Amino acid sequence: MKKLYIGCGGWAYWQVDRVYRVNSTQLADYATVFNFVEVNNTFYQIPPLELVQSWRNQVPQEFQFAVKCHRQVSHTRPLVLNESNFKIMEKMEKICKILKAIGLVIQTPHNFRPTAKNLRQADKFFSYFKDTSFELIWEPRGEDWLSGPIKEKLSEILSKNKVTHCTDISRSLPLYSANIAYTRVFGKGQRNQWQFDDEEIRLLHERALELPGSATYVTFHTQRQTHDAARLKAFDETGRLINTTGKYEINSMMVAIDEYRKYPITKQELLAAHGWKIIDISENKRIRAQKILEKLPNIEFKTKNELKFYLERIFRGKEHKKLEEFDR
Numbered sequence: 287m288k289k290l291y292i293g294c295g296g297w298a299y300w301q302v303d304r305v306y307r308v309n310s311t312q313l314a315d316y317a318t319v320f321n322f323v324e325v326n327n328t329f330y331q332i333p334p335l336e337l338v339q340s341w342r343n344q345v346p347q348e349f350q351f352a353v354k355c356h357r358q359v360s361h362t363r364p365l366v367l368n369e370s371n372f373k374i375m376e377k378m379e380k381i382c383k384i385l386k387a388i389g390l391v392i393q394t395p396h397n398f399r400p401t402a403k404n405l406r407q408a409d410k411f412f413s414y415f416k417d418t419s420f421e422l423i424w425e426p427r428g429e430d431w432l433s434g435p436i437k438e439k440l441s442e443i444l445s446k447n448k449v450t451h452c453t454d455i456s457r458s459l460p461l462y463s464a465n466i467a468y469t470r471v472f473g474k475g476q477r478n479q480w481q482f483d484d485e486e487i488r489l490l491h492e493r494a495l496e497l498p499g500s501a502t503y504v505t506f507h508t509q510r511q512t513h514d515a516a517r518l519k520a521f522d523e524t525g526r527l528i529n530t531t532g533k534y535e536i537n538s539m540m541v542a543i544d545e546y547r548k549y550p551i552t553k554q555e556l557l558a559a560h561g562w563k564i565i566d567i568s569e570n571k572r573i574r575a576q577k578i579l580e581k582l583p584n585i586e587f588k589t590k591n592e593l594k595f596y597l598e599r600i601f602r603g604k605e606h607k608k609l610e611e612f613d614r
Contacts, residue, residue, distance in 0.1 A: 288495050288500075288501065288502065289500070289501040289502075290491075290494055290495070290501070290502050290504060290522050291321055291322035291350050291388075291501060291502070291503045291504070292320060292321070292322060292504045292506075292515050292518050292519045292522065293320040293321065293322035293323045293324065293503075293504075293505055293506070293515055294316075294320065294323060294324070294505060294506050294507075294511045294512055294515050295324050295326045295354075295470070295505055295506065295507040295511060296323065296324065296325065296326040296327065297312050297313045297316040297323055298312065299511055299512055300312050300313075300315060300316040300512055311344055313341060313344045313345065314344040314345065317344070317345040317346060317349050319516065319519075320515060320516075320519065321348065321349055321350060322349070322350040322351075322352070322503060322505070323349075323350075323351060323352075323505075324351075324352045324353075324354060324391065324470070324505040325341075325351055325352070325353045325354060325381075325385070325387075326354050328353050328354055328355070328356060328378070328381060329354045329355065329356060329357050329360075329393075330356075330357065331356075332356060332374075332377050332381075333381070335380060335381070335384060338381050338384045338385060339384050341385065342384055342385050342386070350387075350388050350503070351385040351386070351387045351388070352387055352388055352389045352390075352391055352423070352468070352503060352505070353378060353381055353382050353385065353387045353389070353390050353391065354390075354391045354393065355374075355375075355378055355390050355391060355392045355393075356374050356377070356378065358370060358371065358374045359371050359374050359375060359378075359392065360392050360393055360394050360395070361394070361395055361398075364394050364395070364398045364404075364407075365392075365394065365398075365404075365407050365408050365411040365412075366407065366411070367410060367411055367414055375415065378390055379418060379419075379420075382418075382419070382420045383419065383420075387420050388420065388421055388466060388503065389420055389421035389422065389423045389450065389466065389468060389503075390418070390420055390421070390422055390423065391423045391425065391452065391468070391470070392422065392423065392424050392425070393424075393425040393427065393452075393470070394424070394425070394426050394427060395427055396427045396428045398426065398427070398428075399428060399430055400426070400428075400430050400431050400436045400439070400440065405436075405439055405440075405443065408424075408426075408443055409443045409446070409447070412424070412443065412447035412449050413446075413447050416447045416448055416449070421450055421464060421465060421466055421468075422447075422448075422449045422450065422464075423449070423450045423451075423452050423468045424444070424449050424450070424451060424452060425451075425452035425453070425470060426440070432458060432461075437461065440461060441461040441462055444461055444462035445462045448464040449462070449464065450462070450463050450464045450465075450466060450467065450468050450499075451463065452468045452469060452470055453469060453470075454469060454470060454471050454472050454473075455469040455471065455490060455493045455494065455497070455504075456471055456472075456473055456474060456482070456486065456489070456490060457474065459493065459497070460497065463497060463498045463499040464499070465499060465500060466499040466500060466501050466502070466503060467494075467497035467498060467499040467501070467502040467503070468502070468503045468505075469494065469497075469502070469503070469504055469505070470505050470507055471490065471504060471505065471506050471507060471508065471514070472507050472508060473486075473508050473514075475562045478507050478508050478509055478511075479508075479509055479562050480508050480509070480510075480562055481508060481509070481510045481513065481514060481530070481562060481563050481564045482508070482514050482517070482518075482564070483564050483572060483573075483574060484527045484572055487514075487517055487518055487521055487527060488521070488527075490504070490518060491518060491521055491522060504518065506518075510530075510563070513530055516528070517530070527570075527572075529566050529569070530564045530565070530566055530572060531565070531566050533566065534566050534567065534568060534569075535566075535567060535601050536594070536597055536598055536601045536602075538565045538566040538567075539565050539575065539578060539597055539601075540594060540597075542560055542563045542565060542575060543556070543560055543590075543593070545560075546559050546560065547590075549587065549588060549589055549590060549593075550586045550587060550588045550589075551586070551587050551593070552585075552586050552587070553579065553582050553583070553584050553585065553587075556579050556582070556587075556593075557576060557579050557580070560575050560579065561574070561575055561576035561579055562574065562575070562576070563575045565578065578597070578600055578601075581600045582596055582597070582600070583596065
């Protein structure tokens with residue numbers, strides 16, 4: 287069966303109560319659960335090579351890294367063959383070699399549009415660097431890259447230069463994979479404000495397995511990235527969809543709401559802050575918080591206890607629809 291490597295965009299979001307920690311560093315602890323991580327801080331700065339070596343030393347030999355390319359190459363002068371970008375690429379190569387990274391992720395921004403000039407520029411850039419010892423992975427942002435004749439031209443550049451196309455497979459599938467498949471998952475909310483429900487986890491798993499290449503690397507960048515990654519990993523290994531909060535019904539809802547404590551708070555503020563989250567109703571049933579929060583009265587809730595009172599009426603009150611009807 288095809289191998290899935292599942293992880294997050296960095297390990298800084300890995301938060302575990304000290305009593306449950308098994309290692310002294312976040313990365314080492316993260317690596318006891320996940321087998322892969324995308325190093326994101328290399329996008330903002332070039333870390334000392336001694337620090338990079340310490341990352342490699344903290345994880346098991348089979349643990350996999352990908353490295354996000356510095357923004358000088360992807361954003362400041364995107365895919366330009368000039369002296370400053372050559373120097374950055376040399377540094378990226380050293381980092382990738384130390385980490386034994388499977389790939390260098392180059393994510394170009396929305397304003398790098400598929401003009402004739404930019405297409406030629408990308409072709410020249412990837413042609414020049416196509417013989418690196420690691421996979422080149424390109425995520426061009428913007429819907430224009432996947433429409434009409436541009437889509438065909440992009441596919442040609444990718445396959446000609448053996449560059450793996452990266453997309454968010456919860457939204458669209460890649461055009462070409464070289465030796466591996468790679469996806470950066472943000473979900474369907476604004477920016478990365480999303481959490482995946484059970485059906486979406488199943489769909490992600492199905493799509494990840496169907497992508498070409500010897501292995502698929504799935505890196506989550508959602509606001510609940512460690513939760514989402516853990517749920518996909520558990521489903522891949524056991525076929526089970528695990529709990530998202532550790533609680534059920536009203537207690538599950540309050541766990542989600544307590545992450546962002548602001549009172550007084552309006553119904554619209556609650557929907558914006560928490561509507562995208564997934565709430566556990568029972569061991570085998572989850573719904574999006576929006577479907578519960580929409581049932582609240584359109585008032586300002588002055589305290590947590592006041593909000594909890596109205597939420598309990600939704601979960602327990604006879605005058606309200608049964609919860610199983612909310613997701614119809």
